Amino acid sequence: MRRLLIILRREYLAYLLTPGFLLALVAFPVIMAASIGIPALIARQAPAAKVAVLDLTGLGAGSPGNALSAQIREGDTRNLPSERPARLVPLPAEIAGARTSEEAGHLITSYYGAAGKDDTRPAILVLAGTPDDLDARLWTPRARLIDLSGELEDRLTEWLQTERMRAAGLDAEGIDNIVSAQVDVKTYSPEASEGLVKMGDRIPQMAAVGVSYLLCMMILMGSGMISTSVIEEKSSRVIEVLVTSAHPAELLLGKVLGILLLFLTVLGALLGAGLLAAGYLPPGLTEGLSKAPFARGLLPWALVFLVSGFLMYGSLFAGLAAFCETPREAQSLATPLSMVLVIPLLLVISALQAPDSPIIRIAALIPPFTPFLMLLRVVENAPAWEVLTGLALMGLTTAAAIGVGVQAYRTGALSQGQTTLWSLIRRSLTARN
Amino acid sequence: MAEAPALELTEVTRRFGDRAVVDGLGFRVERGAVFGFLGPNGAGKTTTLRMILGLVAPTSGRLDVLGAADGRRVRDRIGFLPEERGLHPRMTPLQAAGFLGSLKGVPAQAARRKARTLLEGLGLGASLNTQIRRLSKGMAQQVALVCTLVHDPDLLILDEPFSGLDPMHQQGLETLIRERAAAGATVVFSTHVMSHAERLCDQVVLLARGRKVFDGTVQQARSRVPGRLILEGDLTPEVIAALPGVAEVAASDLPEGRRLEVWLSPGVEAHQTLSAAFRAGLPIRRFESREPGLHEAFLLLTGTRADLPEVAGA
Numbered sequence: 097m098r099r100l101l102i103i104l105r106r107e108y109l110a111y112l113l114t115p116g117f118l119l120a121l122v123a124f125p126v127i128m129a130a131s132i133g134i135p136a137l138i139a140r141q142a143p144a145a146k147v148a149v150l151d152l153t154g155l156g157a158g159s160p161g162n163a164l165s166a167q168i169r170e171g172d173t174r175n176l177p178s179e180r181p182a183r184l185v186p187l188p189a190e191i192a193g194a195r196t197s198e199e200a201g202h203l204i205t206s207y208y209g210a211a212g213k214d215d216t217r218p219a220i221l222v223l224a225g226t227p228d229d230l231d232a233r234l235w236t237p238r239a240r241l242i243d244l245s246g247e248l249e250d251r252l253t254e255w256l257q258t259e260r261m262r263a264a265g266l267d268a269e270g271i272d273n274i275v276s277a278q279v280d281v282k283t284y285s286p287e288a289s290e291g292l293v294k295m296g297d298r299i300p301q302m303a304a305v306g307v308s309y310l311l312c313m314m315i316l317m318g319s320g321m322i323s324t325s326v327i328e329e330k331s332s333r334v335i336e337v338l339v340t341s342a343h344p345a346e347l348l349l350g351k352v353l354g355i356l357l358l359f360l361t362v363l364g365a366l367l368g369a370g371l372l373a374a375g376y377l378p379p380g381l382t383e384g385l386s387k388a389p390f391a392r393g394l395l396p397w398a399l400v401f402l403v404s405g406f407l408m409y410g411s412l413f414a415g416l417a418a419f420c421e422t423p424r425e426a427q428s429l430a431t432p433l434s435m436v437l438v439i440p441l442l443l444v445i446s447a448l449q450a451p452d453s454p455i456i457r458i459a460a461l462i463p464p465f466t467p468f469l470m471l472l473r474v475v476e477n478a479p480a481w482e483v484l485t486g487l488a489l490m491g492l493t494t495a496a497a498i499g500v501g502v503q504a505y506r507t508g509a510l511s512q513g514q515t516t517l518w519s520l521i522r523r524s525l526t527a528r529n
Numbered sequence: 530m531a532e533a534p535a536l537e538l539t540e541v542t543r544r545f546g547d548r549a550v551v552d553g554l555g556f557r558v559e560r561g562a563v564f565g566f567l568g569p570n571g572a573g574k575t576t577t578l579r580m581i582l583g584l585v586a587p588t589s590g591r592l593d594v595l596g597a598a599d600g601r602r603v604r605d606r607i608g609f610l611p612e613e614r615g616l617h618p619r620m621t622p623l624q625a626a627g628f629l630g631s632l633k634g635v636p637a638q639a640a641r642r643k644a645r646t647l648l649e650g651l652g653l654g655a656s657l658n659t660q661i662r663r664l665s666k667g668m669a670q671q672v673a674l675v676c677t678l679v680h681d682p683d684l685l686i687l688d689e690p691f692s693g694l695d696p697m698h699q700q701g702l703e704t705l706i707r708e709r710a711a712a713g714a715t716v717v718f719s720t721h722v723m724s725h726a727e728r729l730c731d732q733v734v735l736l737a738r739g740r741k742v743f744d745g746t747v748q749q750a751r752s753r754v755p756g757r758l759i760l761e762g763d764l765t766p767e768v769i770a771a772l773p774g775v776a777e778v779a780a781s782d783l784p785e786g787r788r789l790e791v792w793l794s795p796g797v798e799a800h801q802t803l804s805a806a807f808r809a810g811l812p813i814r815r816f817e818s819r820e821p822g823l824h825e826a827f828l829l830l831t832g833t834r835a836d837l838p839e840v841a842g843a
Contacts, residue, residue, distance in 0.1 A: 099632055332616070337611060337676075506584075
């Protein structure tokens with residue numbers, strides 16, 4: 097135990113005290129903030145979409161083109177608050193003479209073609225047909241989908257519904273009555289803090305999913321760090337001195353736990369920063385967020401699954417790295433194991449919608465998936481036997497992973513020169529315990 | 530009652546598949562001795578050292594390391610220096626000593642204090658806080674040695690410790706080994722540089738193809754090699770070959786007379802043959818007795834030199 101703590105401390109400090117790590121620690125929240133802020137900034141800075149409308153329906157003043165143009169002029173076309181509404185522009189003269197959608201298409205193609213690479217020309221919406229069979233085509237200079245199409249579709253659908261209700265004999269008041277009709281179904285649950293289920297009550301489930309993704313990130317990042325550390329020690333022959341000073345299990349666990357502690361330090365720092373930042377949020381939200389980590393034992397359970405999951409995968413990665421001479425070899429050997437991580441990440445999304453489904457319940461008991469799925473089951477009040485069985489199976493798998501890792505570590509670490517992977521595996525099976 | 534040995538191997542064999550890398554090896558190293566473990570590359574030296582350290586299990590046979598059947602049980606009393614430096618390149622010498630010392634049960638601060646004294650003694654005082662990757666190979670090797678000493682091991686195992694060192698650093702290392710032995714530690718080192726073994730060892734074991742070919746003192750090893758005489762004068766090989774104790778004669782012509790290189794039979798002293806030659810009144814103008822070195826013994830006993838006569842009982 098003493099030696100394990102010494103190894104743990106060394107691994108921890110070896111990364112913690114590097115300038116790169118400290119920079120990464122500061123950079124992480126900045127990158128997170130930037131990943132949220134930059135798309136909004138880009139949307140705000142983007143020029144407003146220009147739209148011209150060509151209405152060939154022949155419906156006069158009540159045509160969909162007129163109705164839509166009026167809405168565009170009022171700025172009623174944007175998907176997100178940060179987006180700029182579309183701007184209505186006059187129909188280009190080159191297209192004004194078109195009589196059918198097909199003819200309009202030819203003219204628009206020539207119109208865009210004459211502009212060359214200049215894609216600042218407006219999008220053109222061509223409307224034709226009858227209210228029973230409306231044909232709407234949105235032309236753009238570049239072959240890409242634009243957000244505006246969804247908005248235009250919604251507005252035209254509203255127009256069509258209104259026209260049909262009018263044709264069915266409804267007056268304007270009746271139409272407004274129908275259009276404004278809406279039922280808000282409120283969800284209540286005894287588990288909700290105030291009976292009514294609010295966003296805050298769903299935080300534990302979302303946090304459980306977040307922890308799964310966090311664990312996946314930790315495993316992927318940690319596996320690289322563990323592999324590098326093992327291979328460095330192997331190539332510099334430090335490993336020969338270490339295995340004469342400590343048991344391989346102490347070396348392996350010390351390494352894995354040292355890097356785990358490093359991640360927990362980062363998480364602690366980010367959690368602290370998050371709590372400080374929460375002080376600037378609206379009071380209700382602050383209360384909800386500060387209570388969420390402790391709701392349904394989320395925080396201690398999250399720690400249990402983060403630690404045990406990282407330990408299980410970290411031991412396997414350390415064992416694999418011990419067979420390798422270069423980081424590239426380690427990476428290729430670790431790739432199949434990394435791909436296993438995709439499965440629980442796919443399941444966890446389904447589990448958010450149906451956490452009690454038999455597939456999720458069974459998958460949560462399969463050790464490689466348990467640390468990702470069981471937390472979600474815990475916040476959904478899974479029976480105690482399920483949680484305990486999952487933990488016990490994971491404990492057994494972790495012990496086996498450590499055993500295999502130690503054996504691989506001992507055999508692989510002491511190998512010299514050109515050795516095949518299979519010969520190392522064979523030797524690891526016959527090495528002394 | 531005799532003191533228990535620091536190290537004793539009895540009929541130790543280690544096989545990898547069908548191949549016996551070490552075959553029926555046995556020897557005993559007394560406490561406080563400097564023991565040389567000699568053999569050509571691939572002789573099984575490193576595997577034997579690993580069995581002593583408990584890293585590799587013997588296929589059969591018995592080991593006794595500081596009174597334990599498994600070196601891992603007494604790992605805190607053993608210091609091991611691998612052939613390559615075996616230190617974290619980004620650590621400084623003091624950090625490495627603190628880390629490795631603490632693994633051996635010495636408080637890190639005490640280990641660093643001791644390492645500072647030893648390193649200053651070796652003239653590395655200016656490099657105490659320099660990253661090991663920035664040190665020369667010789668300096669790093671000395672740092673590695675110091676790191677194996679900070680816990681005052683009872684048994685010091687050095688794998689090819691002189692490899693890659695310049696003469697000055699070799700001298701420093703020899704001094705350090707002598708000091709440790711004088712302080713009561715048992716030193717076991719493997720090498721194929723015979724001059725070090727010749728100067729340092731109380732006992733040597735020669736290994737060839739996994740088998741022991743010699744176990745004894747340096748002097749005993751030398752005595753296994755036939756003595757050699759150089760004779761010059763008007764001599765014929767036939768007359769010299771007829772002298773007592775002569776095993777082989779090789780002749781070359783000189784401007785005046787001949788130069789004869791005479792190999793003596795094992796156990797025959799040069800003066801016995803010379804006395805017989807003078808008694809016979811042979812016209813010897815010049816003679817020279819060549820004392821065999823450990824190098825010749827090594828070549829002969831490990832079977833790596835064919836031009837020396839076979840030695841009975843090797």
